[in-house]
Amino acid sequence: MRLILSYAKLGPMAFIAHLDFQQLWWRIFRLAGITLQLTQGYNPRPKMRFASPLATGFQGERELLEVFLGEGEQNVVGRLNSIMPQGLKVLTATEVPLAFPKVTALVDALAYRVKLPHSLDSLECITREAGDYLLSAQLEGKELNLLLKVENQRTIRPDILAGACFPGFDKAGFPIIRTGIYAYKTEKTSPVPAGLFLLLD
Amino acid sequence: MWDKLQAILPYVEKPARYIGNEINSVAKAQEEVQLRFALAFPDVYEIGFSYMGFQILYEIINSIPWAQAERVFAPWPDMEAKLREHKIPLYGLETKTGLNAFDIIGFTLQYELGYTNLLNMLDLAGLSPHARERTGFPLIIAGGPGALNPEPLADFIDAFVLGEGEEIVTEIAETVAEAKKQGWGKDKTLKLLAAIPGIYVPKFYAPAYDAQGSYIGIKPLGSFPAPKKRIVRDFASYPLPQKLVVPLVQPVHDRVSIEICRGCARGCRFCQAGMLYRPVRERPMAQLAEQGRMLLQNTGSSEISLSSLSSADYSKIEELVQTLMASGDTSVSLPSLRVDSYSVELAKLTRAVRKTGLTLAPEAGSQRLRNVINKNVREEDIFSAARAAFENGWDSLKLYFMLGLPTETDEDIEDIVNMVRGLEQLYREINGNNRRLKMTVAVSTFVPKAHTPFQWAAFLGRKDVERRQRLLLDKLRLPKFKVQTMDWKESKLEALLARGDRKTGRAIFLAWQKGCRFDAWTEHFRPQLWAESFAQAGVDVAVALGEIPLTAALPWDHIDIGVSKDYLIKESGRAKGAAGTPDCTLDRCSDCGVCAAFAVTPLKRKGKSVCD
Structure with missing residues (x-):
């Protein structure tokens, strides 16, 4: 059984580094009594893939994680959420076919909300610095919403972008939240069950 | 916030x-x-x-x-x-x-x-x-x-x-x-x-x-009681924790730990824990097995450590290990194994899940010095333990020794070298070559500690310690051996604090003021600031590190741990004569006074003390 979970990583959980975070998930599954399938090989590990690792310090409102479980597991969302520490919450679990592409291969764009120290007159600097990676940028007061392209698993970090345009940009006082992980090449994701991805038109 | x-x-x-x-x-x-x-x-x-x-x-x-x-x-x-x-x-x-x-x-x-x-x-x-x-x-x-x-x-x-x-x-x-x-x-x-x-x-x-x-x-300063150590009334029936906080980051040891017994009666004369945690008490097997299962369930861990000062001494250790491992995906670790083939047999039981190295602590290289420190282990125990390990497929062995023990000479250090080489030879005999052998020799520096038979002993000077460390490093300079030694200056600070008095407190305060932090971390340890602080506090470092006369009043004499000072003095004398004192759970009572002090029935175990 192959599941794609969407989850939120908020508040203090933003400061758990990715490797620790992965082990934390393994442990939460063990505590929930849900057995993860293991990888083949000399040192088997639970089969688990994050769509896109989140930088330490960033919060995520809708992250994606792919896992492989035994058949017939019931109420996975409820069982996991009964164990989750504060700030970590599973939102949805969607079963996908085993032949479905790897979740890492589906990622085409990442959306962020960056709180800026002050509003901007123009987005010229952001547009220039982001170059081809910028799909869209919108300013709502002091909040900058960015949609950044992922190509061959490369992208540009929103803190670097903001840092380039705001001398003294302080990511600490102005937290960065990843609001979504997007796939926009619809032909590749055609077998995606409805509601899993935030698809672009 | x-x-x-x-x-x-x-x-x-x-x-x-x-x-x-x-x-x-x-x-x-x-x-x-x-x-x-x-x-x-x-x-x-x-x-x-x-x-x-x-x-x-x-x-x-x-x-x-x-x-x-x-x-x-x-x-x-x-x-x-x-x-x-x-x-x-x-x-x-x-x-x-x-x-x-x-x-x-x-x-x-x-x-x-x-x-x-x-x-x-x-x-x-x-x-x-x-x-x-x-x-x-x-x-x-x-x-x-x-x-x-x-x-x-x-x-x-x-x-x-x-x-x-x-x-x-x-x-x-x-x-x-x-x-x-x-x-x-x-x-x-x-x-x-x-x-x-x-x-x-x-x-x-x-x-x-x-x-x-x-x-x-x-x-x-008035009618205050004489300070005396407290122990729990009934250790065996005392409830154990049901849950443990589960880390979000990987700690040094990612496993749950259950305390199977408290106290140790082996009586190693340098060992502070061996004196402080007496009397020896055990928890019942059934309670431990039950608690182990519950903790694994409540923490999501898959490894359980059976903690005690000498795990193999627990009366039903084999049964406990087997019970815990029966569930299949649980691995058991046994810290503080004693040096004998029985311990290796135990370790063999536990490593079904993953092969790890074996650690033994002979503490001293020569039989004479082991008698002095009352480490009741004979050469043949060490070799039979290593034989059992090598024959069962272990390739990695870690040995703990102490350097700077009372009465130690360079000959005792040579005997460490001889032992390590002898063990390598044994490995060759069993395996035909030493290609896969990895031996780590960890050598700490002896620090005299309060409430032990060696509390009066001197802390060895820098020249002697470093010469003996070099001796080991030179003679074991082979790719198969890894020798780890301690920085003398760090051990020296430990020695000054471990036997300190109120004046030492002034030095601690001054050192902190000057910026000392994390002294146990080599990258933060600042010996020069400590030296200045001790000088300003008026501590005579040479005297503080030297041998203390048996008649002197000690800064911790007023703290009653249940083990009598008479016993410590007697043990100190037996050390000078290289005379062993048996483990009282296996042999006669050594009259340390702790059972009477806390009105407990002395624990008796089956087995034989290796002390002559």
């Missing part, structure tokens, strides 16, 4: 150390809480996290409906700088409440090189390190092995907990809660605490001198 933290955490290394929020951690509704109790570990999160003592006390305190226990660890220097820069007080991980708003801050003193961190944590809490300058709450208490030589910290700590904390901690919480309710001040509260058995309030005691001005010991 969280907003403030969010502004500094992106700038520190490993921010997860400072957020709390772990699975099974407890944060109560603020209106229910009448007493805040901080459990403070004077070292960094990853080191302190796994400390079982705090996991036990955490559960006991939080089981009181009106009490909140929170954990706090020493912030790494980068975090310290940020806390100071933003004027954020050091805080409890559970509710992020500043430590100055707590009622009790309880430190554990697991090793001496954490003492400057303790002062620093008080300062970061906005509290004066000096007890006399703190007029109200929180009360600062301290327990653990270091509390049994409390004088170096007597200026900073309001009350020491001597011995086992499981029962005292509730009595302290109740007393302080009542004091708050009644509006009693610090002094009255401390007087009430001083009346609780196992609590030592240093301000009610002072050093006394005879007519000639010689120190004769610490005496009470």
Whole structure:
């Protein structure tokens, strides 16, 4: 059984580094009594893939994680959420076919909300610095919403972008939240069950 | 508070150390809480996290409906700088409440090189390190092995907990809660605490001198009881923790730990734990098996460590290991294995899941020196243990030795070399070659510790220690061997603090003021600042490190741990004659006095003492 979970990583959980975070998930599954399938090989590990690792310090409102479980597991969302520490919450679990592409291969764009120290007159600097990676940028007061392209698993970090345009940009006082992980090449994701991805038109 | 933290955490290394929020951690509704109790570990999160003592006390305190226990660890220097820069007080991980708003801050003193961190944590809490300058709450208490030589910290700590904390901690919480309710001040509260058995309030005691001005010991300033170690009334039936806080980051040891027995009767003369944790008591097998299963379930761990000072001595160890491993995916680890083939057989049982190295501690290279230190292990035990290990497929062996032991000569060091080479030869005989062999020889430096038969012994000087270290390094300079030694200067500081008195406390304060922190971490250890501090405090370092006459009054003589001084003197004499003393759980009573002191029935085990 192959599941794609969407989850939120908020508040203090933003400061758990990715490797620790992965082990934390393994442990939460063990505590929930849900057995993860293991990888083949000399040192088997639970089969688990994050769509896109989140930088330490960033919060995520809708992250994606792919896992492989035994058949017939019931109420996975409820069982996991009964164990989750504060700030970590599973939102949805969607079963996908085993032949479905790897979740890492589906990622085409990442959306962020960056709180800026002050509003901007123009987005010229952001547009220039982001170059081809910028799909869209919108300013709502002091909040900058960015949609950044992922190509061959490369992208540009929103803190670097903001840092380039705001001398003294302080990511600490102005937290960065990843609001979504997007796939926009619809032909590749055609077998995606409805509601899993935030698809672009 | 969280907003403030969010502004500094992106700038520190490993921010997860400072957020709390772990699975099974407890944060109560603020209106229910009448007493805040901080459990403070004077070292960094990853080191302190796994400390079982705090996991036990955490559960006991939080089981009181009106009490909140929170954990706090020493912030790494980068975090310290940020806390100071933003004027954020050091805080409890559970509710992020500043430590100055707590009622009790309880430190554990697991090793001496954490003492400057303790002062620093008080300062970061906005509290004066000096007890006399703190007029109200929180009360600062301290327990653990270091509390049994409390004088170096007597200026900073309001009350020491001597011995086992499981029962005292509730009595302290109740007393302080009542004091708050009644509006009693610090002094009255401390007087009430001083009346609780196992609590030592240093301000009610002072050093006394005879007519000639010689120190004769610490005496009470009024009708205060003689401070005596406390043990739990009935260890075997004492409840064990049901849950453990599960880390969000990987700690040094990612496993649950259950204490299978307390105390050790082997009587190694250098070993402080062996004296402090007496009498020897065991938990029933069925209780341990049940608790092990429950903890694994409640933490999601798959490894369980059977902790004790000598795991293989537990009467039903084999049965326990088999029961725990019966569930299939559980691995069991046995720290502190003794040196014999039985221990290897045990280790063989446990490694079904994953092959790990085997660790043995002969402590000394020659039989003569092993007799001196009463390490009741014969050459043939070591070789039969190694044979059993090699024949069962182990390729990696770690050996622990001590250097600088009383009466040691260069010949004893040569015997370490001979033993290690002999073991390599044995491996070749069994395996035909030594291609896969990996041997680690870890050599610590002997530090005389309070309450042991070697408490009077000298700490060996730098020249001798470094010459003997070089001797080992030179003779074992082969790719198969890895020799690890200790920095003499760090051992020296440990020796000065371990036998320190109130004057030593002044040196600790000065060293902290000059910037000493994390002295146990080589990258932060600053011996020059310590040397200046001892000089300014008026400590004669050469005298402090030298041999102490048996007749001298010692700074910890007033702390009664149940083991009599007569016994320590007798053992010290037997050491000089290289005479062994048997393990009293297997052989005759060695008359240390502890069973009588605590009115317990001496434990008897099956087996034979290897002592001649």
